[in-house]
Structure formats: C-alpha cells, structure tokens
Amino acid sequence: ELSLTDMYRVRQNGRWGYMDTEGKIRIPCVYEWNEDFSEGLAATGLNGKAGFLNKAGVPVIAFQYDEVEAFHNGYAIVKKENKYGVIDKLGKEIVPFEYDDISEFAESKAVVAKDEKQGYVDQSGELVIPCQYDKAGDFSEGLAYIEKEGKYGFINASGNIVIACGFDWVEKFKNGVARVKKGEKFGLINVKGEQLMACDQDNIGGFNEELALVVKNDRSGFVNARGEIEIPIEYDYDAVSSGFKNGMAKVEKNRKHGLIDKTGKLLVPLDFEDVGYFSEGSAAVKRKGKWGYIDKKLK
Secondary structure, eight states, rough: OOOOOEEEEEEEETTEEOOOSOOOOEEEEEEEEOOOBBBTTTEEEEETEEEOTTTSSSSEEEEEEEEOOOOOOTTTEEEEETTTEEETTTOOOOEEEEEEEEOOHHHTEEEEEEEEEEEEEESSSSSEEEEEEEEEEOOOOEEEEETTTTTTEEETTTTTTTEEEEEEEEOBBBTTTTEETTTTTEEEEETOOOOOEEEESSEEEEOTTTEEEEETTTEEEETTTTTEEEEEEEOOOOTTOOOOTTEEEEEEEEEEEEEOOTTSSEEEEEEEEEEEBBTTEEEEEEEETEEEETTTTTO
C-alpha cells in the first residue's frame, strides 16, 4: 500500500514532512529539508546532515552525509568530508569517497574527477579508465567524448581513443550522429569518425524529428542524419527557431514567416509577421502587429 501511495512535501512550523493525496500527514514535519521520493526513498536533512527515508518514515540510510542526490537506477551520489562517492539503496558504499566529483552512471560507467583530471568508474566502484583527461563526457552508444590539451575526441568502453582528438567542441552521440566543431564552424560525424557534413557550417541545431537546422552565411535550412541537405539553405536565419514540431517548422524569408512540412512544402505561406504551430486545428498568426488564428485551409 505504501509503495503505491503518492507522497507530497509539506512544511509546518519551519520543518518538513510528507502527506498523502488525502492531506493526511504520513511522515511528521521534523526535518530541516526534504526532497521528492525517488525509487522509494527520499533525501532528507536533520541536524545538518543528509540521509534517506522510506515511505514508512524510517531512516533506512543514516543521516551522515554532507550532500546527497536522489536515487537513480539503484544508486545515489553522496558527499562526505568534501569527497564524493556512490551508495546503493542499502547504504552500501559502491564508489569510495575519494573523488572531487562524480556524474550519474551512463552505460554502466560514471565520470569521476580527481586532482583536476577525469576518468571513469564502473558499477562495482573500480576505476576502469584512469583520471587522465581534462574533461570527459557520459558514454552514449558505446562512446564517450574526452578532452586532452584543448582538443576533443572519443574513446570506447575499453578506454581506447577511436576518434582522434581533433575537434574544438563535440557532443555525445545520438542515433549514430554527433555535432562537432572546428574553429568556429560546425559539422557532423558518425560513430566511425567519418565526416557526414564538413565543418564549414555557421551553426547546426540539435536533431528534432530526424532533421536539424543548419545555418550558413545567415541562411538556414535543414539537414538529415546522413549529412544530406533535406530542405535547401534558403531561409533567413532565426536564432530562436526550435526546429520541427509535429512535422512542422517555422521559417522566415524577407521578414515574413510561414510553416513548412518535412519535405519543405509550405503549409502556411510566408505572409505573416509571425506564426505559431498548429494545435487542435488552428495556428496563431500575426499581421500588422495583431494576432489571430487560421485553420489548416488557411482561412
């Protein structure tokens, strides 16, 4: 019954506790602070220390830490005596308290920092990739970015560099593609390090509905995950463009706005000062400083 009960944080007389959906206090307001329940446990504070309660109000992990984060996938990052470690839901130490920082586990590895260098531990707490990088990112699709001497590349799960450190900025891989940057120009690579789009674009946005905004010479279009221009780079660049949403994207030309579909076809002509996305059959549009609505027949 308790596991299915929703608990809400409440404050009374300057102290925190929890109530259920009927407003009944389930855990008394005696704590200095508290957080929402995550995986059946909630981080709480008492006498200047942090620990974890279960939904019965029992402190299953003692108040002994300086800082704690919520449990995710059975693990929580905690801090004691100015060092970070990781514990499981029984309070057992998994990663020893010897690191200056720790990230969440991603693909069974977590980034750790020690003496201004970063490496990786596994879920047994073993340091599997030494702290030798200036910066390290989460593993994604079997690869993680690392920085050495101001340049970025990628390593595999064994710690071997598989994409050379030749970029000035990178992001983690998603669906086999990552944005990269050389100098002030953006490009795209695949997990083999092959260049899908050369680093000669002024900007490339994040992929949304399989397409990403691409900008060159103050003109914008859209590129697919193969690095092919799907929608020609012919529209004015709008820095606030959010890309595709429900199969539609806002575009601008000569200060007039419209909507296109994923083939580049104009769904709403470039006749408006501004335009919103369709929702429940209507889209907000602006003319002469005033707003109204059109339907999908453009009425």
